Amino acid sequence: MSAYEEDDRSVESNLIRPYSLTGGRTRPSRGDLTVTSQVVAVPSMGSADLDPELELILSVCARPVSVAEVASRAGLPLGVLRVLLSDLLDQGRVVAHTSPWEHRRPDADTLRSVLDGIRRL
């Protein structure tokens, strides 16, 4: 549903339910996961005894994939996903790579090669 279809009326009630998956926590245990951070499951860790949501997340990131794509494919709101993913990171079940460009702007050479890349599309 588009955010606009509910433009002037906030949707109430059970939207908050997904946060029961996090035990009510809205803040991830770590602040370094961005929507474009790439995450990948650590295969050797196994997933026995995990909650189904966590298992689903691990299966979605069997290959490196962005946090936003994990949220999309797992059908979880970003905020919820980020809390759960941070837990998996803390447990060593997932590793993540955040682009250096989240912290410092790409230099001129990088920007030029990005331009070339876009023009080639």
Add this chain to the structure above:
Amino acid sequence: MAGPWTVVEGDPPVPDTLKIVVAGGFGAGKTTLVSTLSEVESLHTEEIMTSRSVGVDDLAGVEDKTTTTVALDFGRITLDASTVVYLFGTPGQRRFSYMWEELSQGALGAIVIADTRRLADSFDSIDFFESRRLPFVVAVNCFDGQRTHRAEDVRVALDLAEEVPLSLCDARDRESVKGVLVELVELVLRLELAGAQGPL
């Protein structure tokens, strides 16, 4: 590959990512623009506006609290093995500025889609990106029969600074959207070469 947790080794390589924010009013063409160049179809997620937006850290026991979901469309464009661009479409009303704030963090820049039928819808996001000093371009979406608009008239109507690139575009057209992306990255490059980049 730099970055704090470069623990992922070997194949497949983990790319570095660039993020671009796409803002625009209701029906301005955000979803269309984001998906036109995307290699994956209709990626969509939602954010629940709670925590940072209303200052609640722990939602246990506040199940009846009023919340709003924000729809986020995004697209992925792989430039090469080491570089992937993500476009994130976000709603244009000020009450969603919480989302703009979050998405602008670490972003390369932004595209504001202006719909000539409702130009005022883009004021808020333009103000936001200006105040945030995030480089942005304005793409005037040409809906059928609206091609008569001159770019300069729109610039005046939007009270846009001269250095902000503005172009007419068709969000459904690959070449047109590529042109908008090129404009944005060229702007960022100009700012970089001039040493005029705002804080990240």
